[in-house]
Amino acid sequence: MASDTNVETFDAEAVNAQHNRELYAARQKIHPKRASGSFRSLKWVIMAVTLGIYYITPWLRWDRGEFAPDQAVLIDMASRRFYFFFIDIWPHEFFFVAGMLVMAGIGLFLVTSTVGRAWCGYTCPQTVWVDLFLVVERFFEGDRNARIKLDAAPWTSAKIVKRTSKHVVWLLIAVATGGAWIFYFADAPTLLKDFVTGNAAFVAYATVGVLAAMTYVFGGLMREQVCTYMCPWPRIQAAMLDEHSLTVTYNDWRGEPRTRHAKKAIAAGESVGDCVDCNACVAVCPMGIDIRDGQQLECITCALCIDACDGVMEKIGRDKGLISYATLSTYNQNMALATGGAPGAGIQPQLVRPEGKLAAAVQHFNWRNVIRVRTAIYMVIYGAIGLGLLTALLMRSHLDVNVLHDRNPRFVQLSDGSIRNGYQIKILNMRTQPRSFRITLDGLDGATLKLEGSDLVQGGNGTLDVKANQLRNVRAFVTLSREAIAAKTTDFAFRVVDTTSADTVTANVRFEAPSGTGQ
Amino acid sequence: MAKNEIDDVSGVETTGHEWDGIKELNNPLPRWWLWTFYACIIWAIGYVIYYPAIPLIEGSTMGISGVTNRSLLHEELTRVEASKASLVSRIDSTGLEDIRGNEELFRFAVAGGSSLYKVNCSQCHGSGAQGAPGYPNLNDDDWLWGGDLDSIYLTIKHGVRNVDDDDARQSEMPAFGDDVLEPVQIADVTQYVLQLSSQEHDATAAKSGAAIFAENCAVCHGDDGKGGREFGAPNLADALSLYGNTADTIATQIAKPKHGVMPAWGLKLTEAEVKQLTVYVHSLGGGEQAATQ
Numbered sequence: 002m003a004s005d006t007n008v009e010t011f012d013a014e015a016v017n018a019q020h021n022r023e024l025y026a027a028r029q030k031i032h033p034k035r036a037s038g039s040f041r042s043l044k045w046v047i048m049a050v051t052l053g054i055y056y057i058t059p060w061l062r063w064d065r066g067e068f069a070p071d072q073a074v075l076i077d078m079a080s081r082r083f084y085f086f087f088i089d090i091w092p093h094e095f096f097f098v099a100g101m102l103v104m105a106g107i108g109l110f111l112v113t114s115t116v117g118r119a120w121c122g123y124t125c126p127q128t129v130w131v132d133l134f135l136v137v138e139r140f141f142e143g144d145r146n147a148r149i150k151l152d153a154a155p156w157t158s159a160k161i162v163k164r165t166s167k168h169v170v171w172l173l174i175a176v177a178t179g180g181a182w183i184f185y186f187a188d189a190p191t192l193l194k195d196f197v198t199g200n201a202a203f204v205a206y207a208t209v210g211v212l213a214a215m216t217y218v219f220g221g222l223m224r225e226q227v228c229t230y231m232c233p234w235p236r237i238q239a240a241m242l243d244e245h246s247l248t249v250t251y252n253d254w255r256g257e258p259r260t261r262h263a264k265k266a267i268a269a270g271e272s273v274g275d276c277v278d279c280n281a282c283v284a285v286c287p288m289g290i291d292i293r294d295g296q297q298l299e300c301i302t303c304a305l306c307i308d309a310c311d312g313v314m315e316k317i318g319r320d321k322g323l324i325s326y327a328t329l330s331t332y333n334q335n336m337a338l339a340t341g342g343a344p345g346a347g348i349q350p351q352l353v354r355p356e357g358k359l360a361a362a363v364q365h366f367n368w369r370n371v372i373r374v375r376t377a378i379y380m381v382i383y384g385a386i387g388l389g390l391l392t393a394l395l396m397r398s399h400l401d402v403n404v405l406h407d408r409n410p411r412f413v414q415l416s417d418g419s420i421r422n423g424y425q426i427k428i429l430n431m432r433t434q435p436r437s438f439r440i441t442l443d444g445l446d447g448a449t450l451k452l453e454g455s456d457l458v459q460g461g462n463g464t465l466d467v468k469a470n471q472l473r474n475v476r477a478f479v480t481l482s483r484e485a486i487a488a489k490t491t492d493f494a495f496r497v498v499d500t501t502s503a504d505t506v507t508a509n510v511r512f513e514a515p516s517g518t519g520q
Numbered sequence: 521m522a523k524n525e526i527d528d529v530s531g532v533e534t535t536g537h538e539w540d541g542i543k544e545l546n547n548p549l550p551r552w553w554l555w556t557f558y559a560c561i562i563w564a565i566g567y568v569i570y571y572p573a574i575p576l577i578e579g580s581t582m583g584i585s586g587v588t589n590r591s592l593l594h595e596e597l598t599r600v601e602a603s604k605a606s607l608v609s610r611i612d613s614t615g616l617e618d619i620r621g622n623e624e625l626f627r628f629a630v631a632g633g634s635s636l637y638k639v640n641c642s643q644c645h646g647s648g649a650q651g652a653p654g655y656p657n658l659n660d661d662d663w664l665w666g667g668d669l670d671s672i673y674l675t676i677k678h679g680v681r682n683v684d685d686d687d688a689r690q691s692e693m694p695a696f697g698d699d700v701l702e703p704v705q706i707a708d709v710t711q712y713v714l715q716l717s718s719q720e721h722d723a724t725a726a727k728s729g730a731a732i733f734a735e736n737c738a739v740c741h742g743d744d745g746k747g748g749r750e751f752g753a754p755n756l757a758d759a760l761s762l763y764g765n766t767a768d769t770i771a772t773q774i775a776k777p778k779h780g781v782m783p784a785w786g787l788k789l790t791e792a793e794v795k796q797l798t799v800y801v802h803s804l805g806g807g808e809q810a811a812t813q
Contacts, residue, residue: 407648408648409647409648409650410646410648410649410650410657410659413650413657413659413660413805413806414660414759414760415660415661415662415759415760415806416660416661416662416755416758416759416760417758417759418758418759421659421660421805423659423805451805453803453805476803476805478805
């Protein structure tokens with residue numbers, strides 16, 4: 002079908018358009034065309050940054066001294082630590098991770114309620130890796146039309162070479178992706194060496210294998226089906242969006258009636274919208290939909306159709322933004338303007354662009370709309386959790402002392418008649434430096450303290466060394482002469498003091514004596 | 521076979537089943553489901569061939585692997601033994617004092633000794649080593665045969681008054697009630713022993729008891745009644761008594777003494793195990809330093 006504009010028209014069909022869809026239908030392959038424009042540029046940048054973060058992070062070093070690993074980000078399963086630059090998290094501090102997950106959830110709500118499915122369109126790993134795989138596909142097989150042609154072509158040697166190269170590079174990316182994952186769990190340089198020489202643990206190879214397979218299948222073969230069928234987020238987003246959330250919108254109030262023969266139509270006195278029905282928006286869509294059908298579940302709001310359409314609008318000298326990020330509320334106002342306020346009336350594009358340019362009355366997105374009661378609540382929750390976690394992080398103690406009184410026997414009588422109680426003291430040194438502690442008794446007059454440990458046999462200087470990042474278990478014997486015992490049970494405390502930093506923790510316990518003593 | 525009716529609305533063949541006018545369509549199972557099902561069948565066949573699977577009257581088919589939970593447990597125990605082997609051999613070759621001085625060996629000895637204690641010793645000495653009348657409390661500082669590492673080691677290894685080990689610690693207190701002392705003399709000595717351990721006593725009886733004590737008891741228990749570890753003679757001047765420190769129990773013990781027996785654990789346990797037990801018992805709170813030569 003010829004067009005009377007100088008715009009290239011694509012013979013593209015939205016394979017996932019609603020009218021094409023049946024409940025049970027085999028997948029039709031989508032051949033997204035390369036888009037170019039401001040959103041595409043933004044996506045290249047985000048892709049470079051996110052992939053960079055993922056691949057490079059495990060290789061960053063962070064000096065923690067000789068007693069802790071020097072990997073900046075490390076999930077150390079074996080010794081149950083999580084290192085993140087200057088923060089190290091112990092298992093009992095896992096609530097930091099839980100809190101951050103809650104923040105991530107609230108953050109997702111906040112982003113979705115303001116700028117729609119920005120997560121899906123820009124930063125979701127599925128989107129990023131599919132984009133990366135498409136770059137490879139385009140490199141070997143050419144852009145949309147060339148790929149469609151290649152698909153239909155018989156298996157010549159040229160096709161085999163192209164296809165094989167594509168899949169080999171895909172697999173390499175997939176292995177690198179799975180490979181990068183394991184480096185978060187062990188010292189990256191060592192693990193890489195072990196991995197290549199075949200000395201790494203089986204679980205490392207298995208993890209790389211599974212993740213590589215997932216990357217290859219999800220990014221190369223399944224692509225948009227992951228978003229449409231497997232991901233729960235498109236379903237949840239319906240509850241997250243409201244009339245002030247940005248979505249990629251086809252502004253039919255200025256686009257309709259669409260025609261490929263505008264001049265003819267104008268000559269015939271018909272009203273003509275901005276849409277020249279060139280299908281550029283359909284050709285670039287990685288999800289295989291037609292955005293002109295309206296907002297739909299499949300749309301990941303990657304905004305590539307905006308780029309495609311803006312290019313066309315520029316070429317034919319119209320205002321950009323026939324497809325744009327818009328909220329339902331501005332869309333409705335503009336629609337009311339275009340229909341002259343009469344519900345059910347046809348769209349009259351001349352109402353919104355009386356002199357060829359958009360009228361001043363046309364509403365555009367107002368950034369002030371981002372602040373609404375709902376988003377404010379999200380921000381408050383997000384900020385409160387964030388501040389709470391930060392406070393907890395700054396206030397947390399790096400010394401934990403736990404004292405357990407012996408249950409069996411609860412007390413022991415010694416030959417001189419005095420009574421001895423036994424305690425199990427656990428000192429947790431959460432610093433990455435070895436520390437030494439002095440243990441004293443608080444509130445038990447006349448008592449003597451004896452510690453049992455290999456380095457304490459010869460008396461020592463009364464201090465107790467605890468290695469960096471370690472828990473030390475030590476037996477303590479507290480003896481009280483019969484005359485000094487005031488009651489059957491006496492509350493007192495162990496005071497554990499860091500000999501250098503004076504960091505102090507007290508643990509309250511109880512001294513027990515046989516009944517009949519001290520009364 | 522007659523072709524089944526085709527449903528008008530969906531264009532799908534029916535199964536021919538009809539209930540109250542409702543016909544069942546013959547939609548095929550999803551292919552992924554079917555293939556998973558077939559895969560499971562193949563997996564099951566392989567499983568039956570490889571693993572013990574089919575129960576018989578006695579036992580079951582063993583499969584070509586012969587892997588059972590019992591064999592896995594056996595393997596795991598062997599692995600644990602192997603992983604401990606180097607520590608055990610170091611315990612074997614290290615002196616008791618040095619075991620105590622080495623953090624790793626000390627921890628291993630105490631942990632191993634603790635579980636050995638529960639299995640072998642707790643029956644008499646109690647689960648908390650708190651003892652019972654006739655069975656010494658191992659937590660306190662009162663030792664019959666000595667509380668330093670070497671003495672505890674010898675006591676555990678050879679036992680006390682058993683007939684199995686020639687090196688067992690031997691001692692026997694005479695039964696002073698059998699025509700050695702008159703009942704009144706026993707009563708007087710009893711009062712003296714009460715006096716030794718600073719308890720309420722009859723001063724006059726204790727005075728005459730002191731003379732009897734010097735004549736009959738001091739040989740083993742010492743002039744001051746503080747006992748003698750070379751004979752396993754208890755310290756009578758402290759607050760602790762193996763058989764009780766009332767006048768009755770003391771008098772009974774003088775007249776017809778009881779003698780506890782302890783097995784020679786060296787005959788049942790390995791050298792390393794005896795050493796582990798030694799270090800464990802020594803760490804319970806009453807352990808003594810060896811006398812310096």
